[in-house]
Amino acid sequence: MSLDKQALAKGCGGDLHTAEQLCGRELERLKSLLAAGRPVTVGCTQELRLFTELAEELGAGGQVLFANVRETAGWSAEGGKAGPKMAALFAATAEPLPAASQVTMESRGVALIYGRDEVALEAGRRLADHLDITVLLSRPQAVVPPRARDFPVVRGTIAGASGHLGAFELRIDDFARPAPSSRERLVFGPSRDGAISHSDLIVDLSGGAPLFPAGTLRPGYLHADPRDAVAVERAIFEASHLVGTFDKPRFIAFADDLCAHSRSRITGCTRCLDLCPTGAISPAGDHVAINPQICAGCGSCASVCPTGAAGYTLPPADALMRKLRAMMLAYAAAGGTNGFVLFHDRDHGEPLIDALSRFAGGLPANVLPVAVNEVTSVGLEAVAALFAYGAAGVRFLLRAKPRHDIAALTQLADTAGAILRGLGYGSGIVSVIETDDPDSLRAALDDYASATRARAAASFLPIGGKREMLVFAMRELHRVAPDPSDVVPLAAGAPFGGLAVDAERCTLCLSCVSACPTSALTDHPERPALRFTESLCVQCGLCAATCPEKVIRLKPQLDFAAWRNDRRVIKEEEPLCCIACGKPFGTRSSIERVVSRLSDRHWMFAGAEGQKRLRVLQMCEDCRAEAVINEGFDPHAAPLRPPPRTTEDYLRERTRTREDPE
Numbered sequence: 001m002s003l004d005k006q007a008l009a010k011g012c013g014g015d016l017h018t019a020e021q022l023c024g025r026e027l028e029r030l031k032s033l034l035a036a037g038r039p040v041t042v043g044c045t046q047e048l049r050l051f052t053e054l055a056e057e058l059g060a061g062g063q064v065l066f067a068n069v070r071e072t073a074g075w076s077a078e079g080g081k082a083g084p085k086m087a088a089l090f091a092a093t094a095e096p097l098p099a100a101s102q103v104t105m106e107s108r109g110v111a112l113i114y115g116r117d118e119v120a121l122e123a124g125r126r127l128a129d130h131l132d133i134t135v136l137l138s139r140p141q142a143v144v145p146p147r148a149r150d151f152p153v154v155r156g157t158i159a160g161a162s163g164h165l166g167a168f169e170l171r172i173d174d175f176a177r178p179a180p181s182s183r184e185r186l187v188f189g190p191s192r193d194g195a196i197s198h199s200d201l202i203v204d205l206s207g208g209a210p211l212f213p214a215g216t217l218r219p220g221y222l223h224a225d226p227r228d229a230v231a232v233e234r235a236i237f238e239a240s241h242l243v244g245t246f247d248k249p250r251f252i253a254f255a256d257d258l259c260a261h262s263r264s265r266i267t268g269c270t271r272c273l274d275l276c277p278t279g280a281i282s283p284a285g286d287h288v289a290i291n292p293q294i295c296a297g298c299g300s301c302a303s304v305c306p307t308g309a310a311g312y313t314l315p316p317a318d319a320l321m322r323k324l325r326a327m328m329l330a331y332a333a334a335g336g337t338n339g340f341v342l343f344h345d346r347d348h349g350e351p352l353i354d355a356l357s358r359f360a361g362g363l364p365a366n367v368l369p370v371a372v373n374e375v376t377s378v379g380l381e382a383v384a385a386l387f388a389y390g391a392a393g394v395r396f397l398l399r400a401k402p403r404h405d406i407a408a409l410t411q412l413a414d415t416a417g418a419i420l421r422g423l424g425y426g427s428g429i430v431s432v433i434e435t436d437d438p439d440s441l442r443a444a445l446d447d448y449a450s451a452t453r454a455r456a457a458a459s460f461l462p463i464g465g466k467r468e469m470l471v472f473a474m475r476e477l478h479r480v481a482p483d484p485s486d487v488v489p490l491a492a493g494a495p496f497g498g499l500a501v502d503a504e505r506c507t508l509c510l511s512c513v514s515a516c517p518t519s520a521l522t523d524h525p526e527r528p529a530l531r532f533t534e535s536l537c538v539q540c541g542l543c544a545a546t547c548p549e550k551v552i553r554l555k556p557q558l559d560f561a562a563w564r565n566d567r568r569v570i571k572e573e574e575p576l577c578c579i580a581c582g583k584p585f586g587t588r589s590s591i592e593r594v595v596s597r598l599s600d601r602h603w604m605f606a607g608a609e610g611q612k613r614l615r616v617l618q619m620c621e622d623c624r625a626e627a628v629i630n631e632g633f634d635p636h637a638a639p640l641r642p643p644p645r646t647t648e649d650y651l652r653e654r655t656r657t658r659e660d661p662e
Helices: 005-011 027-035 048-057 069-074 083-093 118-127 229-240 271-275 300-304 317-333 349-359 380-388 407-422 438-446 466-479 511-515 542-546 560-564 588-598 607-616 621-631 647-659
Strands: 040-042 064-066 102-107 110-115 132-137 153-162 168-176 195-199 201-204 221-223 244-249 252-254 281-284 287-290 310-312 340-345 367-372 393-398 430-434 487-489 497-501 521-523 529-533 552-559 567-572 575-577 584-587
Touching: 005 083, 005 317, 027 040, 027 048, 048 064, 069 083, 069 349, 083 317, 083 367, 110 118, 110 195, 118 132, 118 229, 132 195, 168 201, 201 229, 221 229, 252 287, 271 281, 271 300, 300 310, 300 407, 317 367, 317 380, 317 466, 340 349, 349 367, 349 438, 380 393, 380 407, 380 466, 393 407, 393 438, 407 430, 407 487, 430 438, 466 560, 497 529, 497 567, 511 521, 511 542, 542 552, 552 560, 575 588, 584 588, 607 621
Parallel strands: 040 064, 110 132, 110 201, 132 153, 201 221, 340 367, 340 393, 393 430
Antiparallel strands: 102 244, 153 168, 168 195, 252 310, 281 287, 487 552, 497 552, 521 529, 529 567, 575 584
């Protein structure tokens, strides 16, 4: 492949070494660099194992990094112009990524095979030497009994299932055992509902719907159509290897103190609950809980979480943004223009790009591929930062038939598109490509709308939590925008917004302040007041749901002027002073409203005596207690309640009415 050495040298800071056969006759050059203690980034991944082993032999295992600039840049019809892209890929590779923690699951090989006929029995016979097998037949018709009882065969229908590899629990209805005397077909005894079964793995050959949402992503659950011999063979093979201890990444780091799910049993934010494809997220009081054994790592929850309570770990948001920053700065330093970022996963995107580079025209020179664990994990903070850094567009590459719901990604593209349009960057510059065909991918990349360039590309370093980085990226995006507007309206569900409060009807009860999980709503320490910080609002809706007067309405938008002004006062009143001692103790409107509602509507505050008691409500807590004691009033001395009306009373009155209609 041809190299634009001048552009590469600019992007790499001048420290560039080229070779024609570094893995063969020029291997000594790499040895000398490593022996000198110099960190090296190799621009080819074909001989990754060889170079890694060499570095370990020399005691320099952590000094070798790899960037695939061959399939992603050099092997292209535009490879001669791909120098800035190569420099960008080298710079991105140099950014370290922290390792994710692991979750351990243990399987002892207790397996349940769920089916309807001989297919399940045959699977049981083939797995009996590897696993502890039980075959559960759902509504079998005429199944010939096995000659020898090598494993239990029972009847039943799974009514409910939960768990994961090593810890499945099933609720079975119509459960029955076969009669030992079964001759021509299995004959079952009395049945019962609600039987409970535990197993380490499940092989579902029933032909029905999967037992779990996104069943193909549930560890330890293998679902195959019994009519598809290849699928059944694959399930049997995978099941035979599911014995032992298994590790999987902990995809989501969750901080429950940041969660805005609910307060005081009032539900607020449900974004992650609505989108999780595997059912790994469930309510747990004021916050949600994420089961790491069930989580399949799609990252939708982290993408839509407005507070940053759910953060993706492969990689974390701050590490990904540092990688993007290094990539865009190096691309610009090497003279690159009109750079597009293409997010793709490794399982689908890398083979597609590889095929495109080997058998077709390769990627365009201005398309910068970024491999992530799951495309749906990319958040709005990364997209905003890219355009602030000077990107001309962002594309997300997905399968033609995605493995799980992509609603989070669609929502991200819509929200980002609305913000970018409102700031003058243009339309259609954030989009999703769904294809399994390399030629279709190239056609989609060639057919693009380029963003209006930022006035001056930003270079901020992403620091802090996910929400802080999101807010800062938005401020930078607005600062360098081609046509910065102070207010950008957004659709419902956006993570930014303000509040429309009917101040006239607000009584300053401050229940919204106690419900707000992000402290966007606050009171004043010295006087009755309600204050609002718009940059902290995540539009969870808890304030509107908690407000007893129903005077709060969400207003999704980006108001940069409000962000600059920090706190603003929504309503402020003079405090009500105690009529006995003069000490301020409450909000005037609240106390006056209580007095007006109780006056002449309750026996305790009716008549002349009741008017005296109403004065007690206008006293501070100390004077109120003194007044009640001096009056000697018993709050339990209410008038006698009328006797209960019985059936006999009703019949007696009805008889009297019939006898005397007048």
